[in-house]
Amino acid sequence: MSPMKRLSALLFFVLSFGCESPMNNRVVGDDNVESLKISNAQFTELGVYVTWQWLGGPVGRISARNQLLVTLKSDNGPVDLPEGLSLEFYSTMPSMGHPLEDAGYFERLAEGVYLNTEIRFNMPGDWRHELWLMNTNFEVKERLVWDELF
Numbered sequence: 001m002s003p004m005k006r007l008s009a010l011l012f013f014v015l016s017f018g019c020e021s022p023m024n025n026r027v028v029g030d031d032n033v034e035s036l037k038i039s040n041a042q043f044t045e046l047g048v049y050v051t052w053q054w055l056g057g058p059v060g061r062i063s064a065r066n067q068l069l070v071t072l073k074s075d076n077g078p079v080d081l082p083e084g085l086s087l088e089f090y091s092t093m094p095s096m097g098h099p100l101e102d103a104g105y106f107e108r109l110a111e112g113v114y115l116n117t118e119i120r121f122n123m124p125g126d127w128r129h130e131l132w133l134m135n136t137n138f139e140v141k142e143r144l145v146w147d148e149l150f
């Protein structure tokens with residue numbers, strides 16, 4: 001889909017269904033990614049094992065703040081992200097072409113333990129989540145993707 005058509009579709013959606021302010025400062029992920037069926041994977045560049053878990057939720061309601069817990073482990077146990085890399089959450093509804101309401105941000109709770117308590121979805125439905133490993137230039141170095149219907 002061309003950028004113009006995509007924008008038109010998004011505008012149509014926003015005007016028709018009243019989804020609130022999509023995040024405009026992030027790109028929508030490409031569709032040619034493998035969706036993970038399990039809740040653990042690896043950031044292969046780092047050699048770090050990643051697990052994620054919702055602490056309550058996810059709920060597809062704009063007022064609900066969902067919490068996602070992420071842990072990072074090396075072969076020797078829990079490990080923090082290296083300097084200059086951060087974890088970011090992102091999600092889109094591919095069937096409707098819009099992103100989530102608020103991706104929140106991760107806070108470090110303990111070594112290798114990161115919690116995001118501010119994730120909000122505009123609506124229930126088929127969501128495609130992404131966990132990004134991002135550098136200080138806002139480049140996504142690695143990406144884990146999984147689908148959830150809620």
Ligand SMILES: [Cu+2]
Pocket residue numbers: 093096098123125
């Ligand atoms: Cu939607």
